[in-house]
Amino acid sequence: MGIGAYRSPEAHARFIAAYESAMRVLPEPVDTHDVATAYGTVRVYRFGPLGNDPLVLLPGRAATSVMWRPNLPRLAEHRPVFTVEPLGEPGLSKQTAPLRGAQDQADWLEAALAGLGLHGIHLVGHSFGGWLACNYAARMPGRLASLTLLDPVRTLGDFPVELLLRSALTAVPGVSRWARPAFFRWINGGVAVRREDPVADLIAAGMRDYRMATPMPPLITDSQLRSLALPVLALVAGRSVMHDPQAALARAQAQIPGVRAELWPAATHSLPSESPAETDAAILRFVDSVTA
Numbered sequence: 001m002g003i004g005a006y007r008s009p010e011a012h013a014r015f016i017a018a019y020e021s022a023m024r025v026l027p028e029p030v031d032t033h034d035v036a037t038a039y040g041t042v043r044v045y046r047f048g049p050l051g052n053d054p055l056v057l058l059p060g061r062a063a064t065s066v067m068w069r070p071n072l073p074r075l076a077e078h079r080p081v082f083t084v085e086p087l088g089e090p091g092l093s094k095q096t097a098p099l100r101g102a103q104d105q106a107d108w109l110e111a112a113l114a115g116l117g118l119h120g121i122h123l124v125g126h127s128f129g130g131w132l133a134c135n136y137a138a139r140m141p142g143r144l145a146s147l148t149l150l151d152p153v154r155t156l157g158d159f160p161v162e163l164l165l166r167s168a169l170t171a172v173p174g175v176s177r178w179a180r181p182a183f184f185r186w187i188n189g190g191v192a193v194r195r196e197d198p199v200a201d202l203i204a205a206g207m208r209d210y211r212m213a214t215p216m217p218p219l220i221t222d223s224q225l226r227s228l229a230l231p232v233l234a235l236v237a238g239r240s241v242m243h244d245p246q247a248a249l250a251r252a253q254a255q256i257p258g259v260r261a262e263l264w265p266a267a268t269h270s271l272p273s274e275s276p277a278e279t280d281a282a283i284l285r286f287v288d289s290v291t292a
Contacts, residue, residue, distance in 0.1 A: 038107070
């Protein structure tokens, strides 16, 4: 594997402009950290008060910290919140060494969390961030107090063939111009992303302007799910196109010890942003029950 990079200086400039615009719609971060690891520098923002038992949020693919815009105000009222920008993806983290597999993905996250001095972490991941969180929890659970999975990909079920075909079209020159909006509309249950949405614009810019070089995450195995010896909340979107929702729910219930698994029938894969109040409440109820 190589190292992720912007496609040109012009592409980098376009992305940074979109990033800065999107960051302006977030609450002001209390702290900004650039944490050195063996794989590159990891950008982390802190929101909310200082304190113990922090929430650490891992975003979906190419979504950066700005995907948590609808969730940050409520979550940061209650706990310290750290948003991590994954290495090898568009954002302000800077990859310097290849990520060759799942162990490397866990290693850089461990180095970032260690560099921040965090313990008792309530780790929350959406989509690819859910895979990253589960992969880390299965390999290096020592810093964690709990794990929350928000419709994670390649964790409770594998990608359907239709998803792979539609996703491939978004990378085809000449086709991607219409394929990307159609892809996002399909993921969102047929609802088009509204125009002049800085968060949606940023995700589109990342997919267009950044060349990712990370391997496809391997499907989390049954033995890894069974090894999760910490409280786990799994929210499965009933209209998700990332896996078979009913099968994903059943696998979580069958394989993760003591899991709190919920199927949200009306939710699409975008449940943190489309149902932020409900998502935030579910997360906070869960972590409060763990720390009570």
